Amino acid sequence: MKYWGLTFSEALWSVSYQNLIMLNMSVPQYDKDGNKIEPPAELTSKDLAARFKGRKKKDK
Known part of the structure; x- marks a missing residue:
């Protein structure tokens, strides 16, 4: 809440759950070394589910 x-x-x-999820997507993510992880150009439901669960997206 402080970040937003x-x-x-x-x-x-006052804010819908969907909007809170979208606000969470704007929070930057960092890997274990402290390097910023760039978000994908296009967000899919698979990306959202992986980020929501705190797991990394596995590329095939």
Whole structure:
């Protein structure tokens, strides 16, 4: 909530769950070495599920 600039009650009652998920996607991610991981140019449901579960996307 602090990263987004929302209060706890705003996050619970004023913003939809889908919008909170999209806001989470804007938070930068870093690998174990501290290097920033670039987000994909296009977001798929598989990317969203992998990020939501905290796992890395496995490329085939």
